[in-house]
Amino acid sequence: MIPELGHIILNAYLVLCLVGGILPLAAIFFNNAALEMPIKRVTTLLFSLITFSFLILIYSFLVDDFSVAYVAQNSNINLPFYFKFAATWGAHEGSLILWILAMNAWLIGFIFLTKCKNTYFLNTVFSISCQVMFAFTLFTLLTSNPFERILPIPPLNGADLNPSLQDIAFTIHPPLLYFGYSGLLIPFAIAVAAMLFNTDTKEWASYSRPWTLLSCSFLTLGIALGSWWAYYELGWGGWWFWDPVENAAFVPWLLSVALFHSLITSQSKGVFGKWSILLSILAFSTSLLGTFLVRSGILTSVHAFALDPERGLFILGILGFFIVGSLIIYSIKDLNQDHAGTYELNSKEFGFLLNNLLLVILAISILFGTIFPLIYEAITDGKQISVGAPYFEIILFPFALALGFLQGIALYLSWGSSSSFSFIQRVFLESISVFVLILLILYILFDNLYLTSFITIFLACWIAAGTLQVSKKRNINYWSFLKKRLAVTFAHVGMAILVLGVGVVSSYSLEKELILAPGDSFEFGDQIVSFESVEDSLGPNYFSKSANISFKDNQDDTNVITEKRTYVPSGQLTTEAGIIMEPFQDLYISMGDNLEADIWSFKVQIKPFIRWIWLGALLIAIGSMLAGIKQIRRA
Amino acid sequence: MKKLLDTLPLVIFVTLIIVLFSFLSNEDNQLETVLIDESFPEFSLTSLTDTTKILAKSDISELPALINVWATWCIACKVEHPFLMKLKEESILPIYGLNYKDNRNKAIALLKADGDPFEFSIFDFEGRLAIDLGVYGAPETFFIDKSGVIRVRHVGVIDDKVWKEKFAKYLDE
Amino acid sequence: MNKILIISFICSISFGILSGAEQKFTFDKEAYSFDNIVQEELFYSLLVELRCPKCQSSNLSGSNSPISNDLKREVYELVIKEKSAEEIKAYLVERYGNFIIYNPPIEPATYILWFGPFLLIILSLGSIILYRRKQA
Numbered sequence: 001m002i003p004e005l006g007h008i009i010l011n012a013y014l015v016l017c018l019v020g021g022i023l024p025l026a027a028i029f030f031n032n033a034a035l036e037m038p039i040k041r042v043t044t045l046l047f048s049l050i051t052f053s054f055l056i057l058i059y060s061f062l063v064d065d066f067s068v069a070y071v072a073q074n075s076n077i078n079l080p081f082y083f084k085f086a087a088t089w090g091a092h093e094g095s096l097i098l099w100i101l102a103m104n105a106w107l108i109g110f111i112f113l114t115k116c117k118n119t120y121f122l123n124t125v126f127s128i129s130c131q132v133m134f135a136f137t138l139f140t141l142l143t144s145n146p147f148e149r150i151l152p153i154p155p156l157n158g159a160d161l162n163p164s165l166q167d168i169a170f171t172i173h174p175p176l177l178y179f180g181y182s183g184l185l186i187p188f189a190i191a192v193a194a195m196l197f198n199t200d201t202k203e204w205a206s207y208s209r210p211w212t213l214l215s216c217s218f219l220t221l222g223i224a225l226g227s228w229w230a231y232y233e234l235g236w237g238g239w240w241f242w243d244p245v246e247n248a249a250f251v252p253w254l255l256s257v258a259l260f261h262s263l264i265t266s267q268s269k270g271v272f273g274k275w276s277i278l279l280s281i282l283a284f285s286t287s288l289l290g291t292f293l294v295r296s297g298i299l300t301s302v303h304a305f306a307l308d309p310e311r312g313l314f315i316l317g318i319l320g321f322f323i324v325g326s327l328i329i330y331s332i333k334d335l336n337q338d339h340a341g342t343y344e345l346n347s348k349e350f351g352f353l354l355n356n357l358l359l360v361i362l363a364i365s366i367l368f369g370t371i372f373p374l375i376y377e378a379i380t381d382g383k384q385i386s387v388g389a390p391y392f393e394i395i396l397f398p399f400a401l402a403l404g405f406l407q408g409i410a411l412y413l414s415w416g417s418s419s420s421f422s423f424i425q426r427v428f429l430e431s432i433s434v435f436v437l438i439l440l441i442l443y444i445l446f447d448n449l450y451l452t453s454f455i456t457i458f459l460a461c462w463i464a465a466g467t468l469q470v471s472k473k474r475n476i477n478y479w480s481f482l483k484k485r486l487a488v489t490f491a492h493v494g495m496a497i498l499v500l501g502v503g504v505v506s507s508y509s510l511e512k513e514l515i516l517a518p519g520d521s522f523e524f525g526d527q528i529v530s531f532e533s534v535e536d537s538l539g540p541n542y543f544s545k546s547a548n549i550s551f552k553d554n555q556d557d558t559n560v561i562t563e564k565r566t567y568v569p570s571g572q573l574t575t576e577a578g579i580i581m582e583p584f585q586d587l588y589i590s591m592g593d594n595l596e597a598d599i600w601s602f603k604v605q606i607k608p609f610i611r612w613i614w615l616g617a618l619l620i621a622i623g624s625m626l627a628g629i630k631q632i633r634r635a
Numbered sequence: 636m637k638k639l640l641d642t643l644p645l646v647i648f649v650t651l652i653i654v655l656f657s658f659l660s661n662e663d664n665q666l667e668t669v670l671i672d673e674s675f676p677e678f679s680l681t682s683l684t685d686t687t688k689i690l691a692k693s694d695i696s697e698l699p700a701l702i703n704v705w706a707t708w709c710i711a712c713k714v715e716h717p718f719l720m721k722l723k724e725e726s727i728l729p730i731y732g733l734n735y736k737d738n739r740n741k742a743i744a745l746l747k748a749d750g751d752p753f754e755f756s757i758f759d760f761e762g763r764l765a766i767d768l769g770v771y772g773a774p775e776t777f778f779i780d781k782s783g784v785i786r787v788r789h790v791g792v793i794d795d796k797v798w799k800e801k802f803a804k805y806l807d808e
Numbered sequence: 809m810n811k812i813l814i815i816s817f818i819c820s821i822s823f824g825i826l827s828g829a830e831q832k833f834t835f836d837k838e839a840y841s842f843d844n845i846v847q848e849e850l851f852y853s854l855l856v857e858l859r860c861p862k863c864q865s866s867n868l869s870g871s872n873s874p875i876s877n878d879l880k881r882e883v884y885e886l887v888i889k890e891k892s893a894e895e896i897k898a899y900l901v902e903r904y905g906n907f908i909i910y911n912p913p914i915e916p917a918t919y920i921l922w923f924g925p926f927l928l929i930i931l932s933l934g935s936i937i938l939y940r941r942k943q944a
Contacts, residue, residue: 236870243865278644285648296659312659320652327645331638345940357932365925372912372921374658380917384667386859387921388867388910395925511852511869513839522837575872592872601839666861669905736874762878769903771861771875 003068006056007147010097013049014137020046020130024123039126040111046133047108050101057097057146058088067154070094070146076160076569078541086171087161092295092311093146095174099291100136102175102182103129106211110186113632116207124193125186132185135318143311160541160569169229177222177249181291183215184256184284191280192326194273194337201273201337205266206631208280212263213628216256217621223249224617235575235590237511237605239613242392247370248290251363255283258359260624265352269415270339272349275356278330282360285323286367292319293371344417351413355406362399366392404459404499407492408466411485430465431458438500445584446508446608447526456503464496487627494619501612511605518598525606527587528552532559534598542567547600549578551587562602564591586610668769668777668788675702675783676767683734683742683756690757695779697729697754699806702777703793704765705756706737707745709773715792719752722798728806732756735765735773778805840884851887854896855880859908867910 020042027035057070061084066072074090089095107129116122140146187208194204226246231239240246262276296312343349369387376385408431412423435458442457443449467489470478482489514522516531523529532548544565551558560578567574580587585608592601675692682688695702703719705712719730732753734742739758746756759765768777769788778787786805789797842848855869860876868876868883879900886896900908912918 234870236866238870241865241867241870282644293655309659313656316652316656316659323648324645324652327648331642331645353936357929357936361925361928361932364928368924369921371655371658372918375654376912376917378657382667383905385906385912385918386908386910387912388859390857390911391921399925514837515839516837520837593877666907667905669901669903736878761881762874766878766882767903769861769905771904 002056003060003065003147003149006053006060007145009049009053009056010137010141010147013046013053014134014141016042016046016049017130017134017137021127021134024127028120028123036123037126039123043104043108043111043126046130047104050097050104054088054097054101057094058085061085061087064158065154066156066158067149067151068146069148069150072150072155072158074161075158076541077157078568079158079161079166080540082168082171083161083166086165089174089178090161090165090170093140093144095178096136096140096144097146098175099178099182100133100140102179103133103136103185105179106183106186106215107133110211114207115634118197118199121193121197121199121204121207124196125189128189128192129185132189132322135321139311139314139318143308143314157569160567163542163565163567163570163572163574164233166541166567167229167233169225169233173222173225173229176218176225180215180217180219180222181249181252181287183211183218184252184280184287186211187215187259187280188284188322188326191277192329195277195326195329195333195335198333198335198337200270201266201276201339202268202270204337205263205273205276206634208276209260209263209267210628210631212256212260212280212283213624213631216253216260217624217628219249219253219256220617220621220624223253224614224621227617228614231610232577232579233574235577236603237509237577237588237590237607239505239610240389242389244370245294247366247392248294251367252283252287252290254359254363254366255279255286258356258363259283260627261352261355261359265349269341269343269349271341271343272353273337274335277335279356279360281323281326281330285319286363288315288319288322289367292316341416343415346413346418346421348410348413348415348418351406351410355403355410358399358403358406362396362403365395369395400499401455401459404463404495407495408462411467411469411488411492426471427462427466430470431461434461434465442504442508448508450507453503453507456499456506460496460500460503463499464493467492467496487623487630489623490626491620491623494616494621494623496616497612497619498616501609501614501616504609505607505613508608509605511603513592514602514604515595516600516602522604524604526553527606529589529604531600531602534600537563539565541569544576545591545594547578547591547602549589549602551580558587560587560589562589562591564594581611584608665790666769666771668785670769670785671787673785675777675779675785676764678757678764678767680764681758683732683739683746683758686739690755692783694755695731695783698779698781698783699728700754700779701728701730701802702733702768702779703730703753704733704735704768704770704773704775704777706735706773707741708737709735711792712774713749715774715794716749716752718792718794718798720750723752729754733764733768733770734758735770736760736762776802778802780805780808840880842888847887847890850893851884854883854887854893857897857910858883858900859910861904861908 020037023035023037024039027033060068060071061075062081064071064075064077064084066075070091070093074087074094075084079087087094089098107126111122111126114122190204190208190211193199223246226249227239230241231237259276259279262272262279265272266276292312292315296309296315369391372387373385377383408427409424412418412427438457438461439449510525512524514529516522518531518533521528521530528551530550530552532550534545534547537544537546542565544563546561546563549560549562551560558580560580562578563576565574565576566572575590577588577590585606588605588607590603592603594600675695677692679689679691682690701722722728722730730752732755734756736759739760742756742758746753757764762770772790774792776789776793777785780786787801789801791797793802840848840851842851852869856867858868858879860866860868860871860873860879862873862875863871868880882900883896886899891899897909906913912921914922
């Protein structure tokens with residue numbers, strides 16, 4: 001009965017979205033005030049409906065209602081309750097409800113917090129958002145209904161949540177990521193409204209900027225969490241694989257970064273208006289494209305089954321409707337919203353232009369590389385190739401260098417024209433000092449200096465030096481100087497730390513595959529790794545072979561467990577890695593195969609500075625969050 | 636000129652949609668073999684049933700033939716087994732087995748219990764011949780023509796439909 | 809006295825030989841041991857570059873599936889035979905196609921993949937500079 005309620009509410013939501021998607025626009029088009037809606041109240045109602053529906057789904061999981069097909073497919077009586085809660089978004093159908101809820105949350109935030117007073121503009125943004133929400137809800141109800149029942153005889157137990165999802169990070173990663181993806185709806189809707197009303201560039205950019213920043217912040221957190229989770233959950237010690245699913249999130253992130261940088265220029269100087277509109281459409285389209293490409297199944301490897309071509313078709317239809325629709329408006333409309341203004345090649349404006357150029361072309365390249373195997377197969381009549389990490393890393397490197405260079409000098413550039421380039425020498429000297437210091441530290445810690453890491457580490461120093469501008473300390477009150485640019489300082493220093501982490505871990509990592517019997521020790525790096533014992537243990541819904549490993553070096557002797565788990569309902573195996581966090585490196589070990597008796601293969605790794613990658617990402621997320629909040633408060 | 640530039644994003648995007656649409660209809664989930672029109676590789680492995688007998692490529696003498704990669708741990712192999720038996724009973728063409736990374740005794744026992752559709756089975760415990768054939772799992776089936784050249788490979792269960800669509804035409808040559 | 813010592817000596821040696829003759833699973837603690845660090849680095853770098861043919865999306869380094877383990881063994885044997893990275897990759901491509909390498913080949917069909925980004929940058933920078941010249 002209760003799942004039915006959830007279903008009915010979802011249907012009511014569908015209808016209300018449809019109405020909301022049409023009436024306000026009709027009111028404007030036909031100049032008929034009678035068609036207008038009280039959008040604040042309607043948005044609140046919509047949000048309540050979708051939240052209620054979502055809560056009912058969660059409830060069905062928590063009470064083990066296996067008559068709901070979705071619960072039966074993704075849960076199990078023995079599943080710990082916090083995973084039952086998270087299983088709500090464990091598969092396609094439920095995660096769609098989360099997507100819709102997230103879009104609605106952004107809409108309600110925008111409607112209540114925006115400084116925009118133009119009712120036509122507000123109603124248009126509201127309407128367009130409702131249309132998107134309607135499309136998603138229609139898709140859910142027609143092809144992916146989470147409230148479908150197994151009646152009259154429901155199963156006694158469920159199939160269980162995918163074991164690799166049974167992890168604490170899974171409870172936070174998808175929600176954060178979906179909020180990031182869906183947040184780009186608001187800049188999209190604003191851009192379309194701005195086109196329709198030919199709104200002044202400075203004006204509409206100010207509406208859009210905070211929401212772009214906040215979406216970017218959530219995307220940053222979501223992606224960083226995904227990377228961290230993959231690192232400790234998948235057992236092979238990598239933190240980014242350039243997998244289609246990862247790229248699907250990275251591309252919108254790059255475009256959202258490009259977008260808010262462009263919006264800064266649009267808001268401050270009233271230029272790049274048309275470009276910002278196009279970028280807003282592109283950012284949202286890659287968000288839709290990405291999330292759905294991985295659901296339609298065409299991007300998984302040759303060995304996965306297509307999720308459902310029919311669903312993929314529907315998604316493509318949604319994508320087509322909104323993006324083609326907005327691009328048609330873009331190509332037809334004569335937009336002249338920009339303020340007059342010129343800028344030199346040495347100006348902040350041009351710096352932002354280069355930033356956008358690099359980010360957008362990088363995003364396009366990654367997107368293209370991700371779908372290229374399919375294109376290649378088509379044009380060579382059946383031959384297959386793979387495009388993976390080696391390719392993307394080669395492509396990324398020059399872009400990262402160029403972007404990093406810009407990032408270091410960005411804060412020194414002035415609007416219109418920069419008086420001189422003397423700051424470059426200053427940044428260079430500051431970078432060199434930090435660079436030498438870091439190399440010294442690395443040498444003391446790891447006894448080695450790898451030439452391959454030099455460029456990346458120097459880049460990190462360059463970005464940090466250019467952001468912190470320590471030499472300014474001499475002239476002014478440095479702390480109030482920093483406070484005024486707190487957000488950008490967090491974000492750019494965060495990037496520097498991230499780049500440093502990447503540079504060090506890429507060159508300084510050690511790995512080895514070992515075969516050990518209980519009692520064996522092996523010298524690895526500065527550690528002595530000992531396989532002390534292996535025993536059987538039992539979890540709430542799995543059996544496990546737990547190996548007790550000790551890592552001993554000059555300072556300490558720590559033990560860690562790595563496991564091979566067999567989950568009871570599905571029979572699926574997972575590897576749980578054993579990780580020891582030292583201040584400057586991670587010690588990582590994962591179990592391989594049981595070769596004979598108690599003899600196991602292991603993969604042991606040392607990953608120096610790897611935590612700095614996620615620390616950097618966290619700082620970036622904080623920075624963009626601070627900037628977004630500041631922009632919302634600004635008049 | 637400006638108008639042309641403005642329509643460019645639209646054109647590119649529509650192209651992308653059409654391209655993605657065409658990919659949706661592509662159902663085939665196999666890794667295509669690159670050994671088409673290559674000769675079956677040389678090998679030197681024992682027969683499954685007789686550990687003293689060393690088999691080589693020349694022992695695959697009755698051509699054209701099917702080479703079927705199978706194992707006792709492969710569940711799908713049990714599904715296709717009846718079809719292979721049918722091919723043998725109707726003397727359509729000889730089938731040679733490639734027992735892949737398996738336990739010898741279990742494999743012999745399975746053939747005794749369920750029937751042996753193979754002229755003989757090659758015991759490839761280490762999977763080396765399989766690697767030379769670009770095999771990555773079981774079941775897989777290769778068609779070798781009368782000159783010993785690989786013409787087609789199917790990954791997955793082979794049944795009537797697969798036989799008609801993929802293999803039958805090579806038999807008629 | 810001497811006889812007793814000799815007999816005990818022979819006994820202990822025989823005992824040692826006999827116990828050594830038991831069937832034992834012998835292994836080096838390193839799963840893959842190499843003559844030098846260059847070979848070792850080549851091996852591990854290839855494991856990252858080569859794709860597991862059976863997995864949904866994984867390189868050999870991150871996969872313990874049977875085919876991955878077999879391919880790791882193949883790579884290992886080729887590395888200690890002093891084969892170069894190119895030779896080893898060619899060996900595997902001969903059997904599994906270009907699918908098995910995560911780095912796509914540079915050929916006419918992939919020119920757009922490899923040179924596209926660079927070309928796009930030149931094109932857009934060029935047009936921006938031309939546009940500004942026209943405006944001035």
